[in-house]
Amino acid sequence: MSTTIAKPMPRHAGALLEVNDLKKHFPIKAGFFGGTTGHVYAVDGVSFHIEKGETLSLVGESGCGKSTVGKALLRLFPPTAGQVVLDGQRIDDLSQGKLRPIRRRVGVVFQDPFSSLNPRMRVKDLLAEPIRNYGLAKDSADLDERVAKLMDTVRLPRDAVNRWPHEFSGGQRQRICIARALAGEPDLIICDEAVSALDVSVKAQIVNLLQDLQKELGLALLFISHDLAIVEHMTHRVAVMYLGKIVEIAPRRELFSAPKHPYTEALLSAVPVPEPGAARKRIVLKGDVPSPINPPKGCRFHTRCPYAFDRCRTDEPQLQQTEPGQWAACHLHDLPAVKNPLARSAPKLAS
Amino acid sequence: MALLEVENLQTHFRTPDGGVNRAVDGLSFNVEAGQTVAIVGESGCGKSVTSMSILRLIPEPPGQIAGQIRFNGKNLLDLSDREMRAIRGNEISMIFQEPMTSLNPVLSIGKQIGEALRLHQGLSRSQAEAKAVEMLTLVGIPAPDKRVKEYPHQLSGGMRQRVMIAIALACNPKLLIADEPTTALDVTIQAQILDLMRDLKHRVGAAIVLITHDLGVVAEVAERVIVMYAGRKVEEARVEDLFRAPKHPYTQGLLGAVPKLGSSLDGTSERLAEIPGLVPSLKQKLQGCVFASRCPQVTELCRTAAPALEEKAPAHIAACHYAVKEAVPA
Numbered sequence: 001m002s003t004t005i006a007k008p009m010p011r012h013a014g015a016l017l018e019v020n021d022l023k024k025h026f027p028i029k030a031g032f033f034g035g036t037t038g039h040v041y042a043v044d045g046v047s048f049h050i051e052k053g054e055t056l057s058l059v060g061e062s063g064c065g066k067s068t069v070g071k072a073l074l075r076l077f078p079p080t081a082g083q084v085v086l087d088g089q090r091i092d093d094l095s096q097g098k099l100r101p102i103r104r105r106v107g108v109v110f111q112d113p114f115s116s117l118n119p120r121m122r123v124k125d126l127l128a129e130p131i132r133n134y135g136l137a138k139d140s141a142d143l144d145e146r147v148a149k150l151m152d153t154v155r156l157p158r159d160a161v162n163r164w165p166h167e168f169s170g171g172q173r174q175r176i177c178i179a180r181a182l183a184g185e186p187d188l189i190i191c192d193e194a195v196s197a198l199d200v201s202v203k204a205q206i207v208n209l210l211q212d213l214q215k216e217l218g219l220a221l222l223f224i225s226h227d228l229a230i231v232e233h234m235t236h237r238v239a240v241m242y243l244g245k246i247v248e249i250a251p252r253r254e255l256f257s258a259p260k261h262p263y264t265e266a267l268l269s270a271v272p273v274p275e276p277g278a279a280r281k282r283i284v285l286k287g288d289v290p291s292p293i294n295p296p297k298g299c300r301f302h303t304r305c306p307y308a309f310d311r312c313r314t315d316e317p318q319l320q321q322t323e324p325g326q327w328a329a330c331h332l333h334d335l336p337a338v339k340n341p342l343a344r345s346a347p348k349l350a351s
Numbered sequence: 352m353a354l355l356e357v358e359n360l361q362t363h364f365r366t367p368d369g370g371v372n373r374a375v376d377g378l379s380f381n382v383e384a385g386q387t388v389a390i391v392g393e394s395g396c397g398k399s400v401t402s403m404s405i406l407r408l409i410p411e412p413p414g415q416i417a418g419q420i421r422f423n424g425k426n427l428l429d430l431s432d433r434e435m436r437a438i439r440g441n442e443i444s445m446i447f448q449e450p451m452t453s454l455n456p457v458l459s460i461g462k463q464i465g466e467a468l469r470l471h472q473g474l475s476r477s478q479a480e481a482k483a484v485e486m487l488t489l490v491g492i493p494a495p496d497k498r499v500k501e502y503p504h505q506l507s508g509g510m511r512q513r514v515m516i517a518i519a520l521a522c523n524p525k526l527l528i529a530d531e532p533t534t535a536l537d538v539t540i541q542a543q544i545l546d547l548m549r550d551l552k553h554r555v556g557a558a559i560v561l562i563t564h565d566l567g568v569v570a571e572v573a574e575r576v577i578v579m580y581a582g583r584k585v586e587e588a589r590v591e592d593l594f595r596a597p598k599h600p601y602t603q604g605l606l607g608a609v610p611k612l613g614s615s616l617d618g619t620s621e622r623l624a625e626i627p628g629l630v631p632s633l634k635q636k637l638q639g640c641v642f643a644s645r646c647p648q649v650t651e652l653c654r655t656a657a658p659a660l661e662e663k664a665p666a667h668i669a670a671c672h673y674a675v676k677e678a679v680p681a
Contacts, residue, residue, distance in 0.1 A: 205627075273567055274569070
C-alpha cells in the first residue's frame with residue numbers, strides 16, 4: 001500500500017479568520033447516572049481561512065456539521081479542540097468576559113427571520129440593543145443616528161423603526177437581522193442558511209443586498225448554505241463538508257467546473273437545473289449519509305462513493321493540493337492520471 | 352375529456368376580523384391522463400390551497416370552495432363526504448412535503464401502507480402486508496420484508512418520503528398530487544426521489560400534479576407548467592416554451608431571480624434580477640392586473656383592467672396586456 005503523506009494545508013498568517021483542526025464532539029448521555037455512552041462527531045477536524053472582504057461558503061447536506069462550525073466560531077458552545085484565530089488573536093480559549101469585545105467583530109444572520117427577532121421589541125430597540133451592548137454610541141442622539149444609518153444600509157425606510165417585527169414580511173425581517181448583525185461594525189458575518197427560508201424573488205433581493213454590503217463595507221462572509229446555485233453565484237471560495245470533515249476546498253470556478261472530490265461531483269450533478277431537457281450526466285448516490293456517531297473507517301465517503309477502492313476503506317485521505325488553491329481529500333489523486341476520473345482541470349476562462 | 356378539469360375554482364377563507372382571504376381566485380386548468388403538470392409560485396400564491404381543494408381537505412368553514420372540480424367528469428364538489436372518502440387515497444392520492452410529520456409514528460409502515468388497501472380494496476391483513484412489501488420494493492427500499500415491520504422513526508428522511516410515495520401509489524391512483532415532495536430533502540436524496548418519481552410515472556401511468564416553488568424540479572419533471580401569482584393563474588405553457596420564452600413579466604422575473612449552476616464558468620454571474628416589492632394582500636378584491644404593483648412594464652391600463660388569459664403562442668397562455676403574441680424562436 002502506498003503511503004504518500006500529503007502535505008498539510010499551509011498556515012495563513014495574514015488572514016482575517018483562521019481555523020485550525022476545529023473539532024466539536026457532542027457527548028451522548030444515557031442511563032440513570034447520565035453516563036457518556038458515545039459521541040456525535042459533528043465537526044471532526046476542520047481547517048480553513050477567510051481573507052478580509054472574502055466570501056467563503058460552507059456547503060453540504062443536513063448533518064454534515066456546517067452549522068456546528070458556525071456556532072463553534074461564534075462560541076455559542078465551546079469547541080472540543082482546535083484553534084480559532086481572528087485577526088492574529090486566538091479566540092477559542094478566551095473567557096466569556098474577554099470574548100465580549102471580540103463578539104462585536106463577528107456578526108451572525110440565522111435562517112429563520114421569524115424566530116430570530118424578539119416579537120416584543122420594536123425595530124429601533126432591536127437595532128439599538130447591540131449598539132448599547134458594545135458601548136458604541138456616545139449619547140442617545142448618536143444612538144438614534146446609528147440606528148437610522150443601519151436602516152439606510154439595509155434599504156429599509158427610516159420611519160419603520162417604530163414598528164414591530166410582525167409588521168414586516170420575511171424578506172424585510174431578514175433585512176432587520178442583517179442590520180442587527182451590522183450594528184457592531186463587524187469584519188466578518190456568518191450567514192447560516194440566511195436566504196434558505198425566503199421565496200425566490202425575495203431571496204434574490206437579499207443575495208444582492210449581501211453582495212452590495214460586502215463591496216461597500218469590505219465585509220468577509222462565511223456563507224453556510226445547502227443551495228449550490230446561490231453559493232456559486234455569490235462566493236469566492238467554497239468548502240464542501242461531509243460527515244464533519246472538509247472533503248474539498250477550492251476557488252469557485254475550479255470547484256464548480258472541475259470538482260476534485262467524488263462527493264462534490266455527485267452533489268453538483270444532483271442539483272436540478274432550471275433548463276428543460278438539459279443533457280447532464282447525473283450521479284445518483286446510493287443510500288443515505290452514515291451516522292456521525294459512528295462514522296465509517298477510512299474515507300468517510302467510501303460507503304457511497306462510486307469510485308471507492310480497497311485503500312478507501314482503511315486509510316483516511318488527507319486534504320492535498322490538486323490544482324493551485326484547490327484541495328481535496330481523496331485517494332484518487334494518488335493514482336496515475338489515466339486511472340483518475342477526476343483528473344481534468346478547470347477550463348481556461350474564455351475572455 | 353381530461354382526467355381532471357378545474358374550472359373557475361375559488362377557495363376563500365373568512366378571516367376572524369370579518370374579511371375574506373381570496374387564496375385561490377378563479378383558477379381553471381386541465382390535467383390529461385398520464386400527464387405531469389407543475390404548479391409553481393411563491394408562498395401564499397395559492398398553489399397548496401389548490402391541491403387541498405381538489406381533495407376537499409379544506410375545512411369548511413372557515414374555507415369555502417366554489418367553482419367546479421371535475422374528475423373523470425364527476426364534480427367532486429357535489430359528492431358527499433362518504434363518496435369523497437372512496438376517492439381519496441384510492442383514485443386520487445397525495446404526497447405531502449413533510450415526511451416526518453405526515454406518517455403516524457405509532458404504526459408500523461406496513462400497517463400504514465396496508466390501511467388504504469384494506470379500506471379501498473378489501474384486502475385481508477396478510478394480503479395487505481404482502482402488497483405492502485411489494486410497494487416497498489417498487490419504491491426501492493432495501494430489505495422490504497424487514498422494513499415493513501419498522502416504524503417511521505427508524506427510517507431516514509429520504510426513506511420516509513419513499514414510504515409516503517408507496518402509500519400514495521398503493522391503490523394505483525389515476526391522479527397523484529405531490530405537494531413539494533422534495534423540498535424538505537437534501538439534494539442527493541432529492542435526486543433519488545425525482546428519479547424514482549420519473550421512473551414510477553412510466554411504470555404506473557398516473558397523472559401527476561406537482562406543486563413546487565423550485566424551478567429546477569419543474570424543468571426536470573414536468574410536461575406542462577402553470578405559474579400562479581396571488582391566487583390566480585398568470586401563465587401556462589409547455590415546459591420548454593415556458594423556460595425558453597416566458598410571456599408574463601412575473602415568470603420572466605422568477606426565471607431571472609434564480610442563479611443557474613455554471614454561472615461562474617461563462618462569467619455571467621452578475622446581479623440577480625430582483626422583483627421589487629411584495630405580494631399584494633389577498634384580502635381586498637384586486638382591481639386590474641394582480642402583478643401591477645411589482646411589474647416593471649406597468650401602465651395605467653394594468654391598474655384598472657385585469658388582463659384576460661389569452662393564447663399568446665400555440666398552447667401558451669398568459670394574462671398580460673403587453674405580452675407579445677407569437678413566440679420568437681431563440
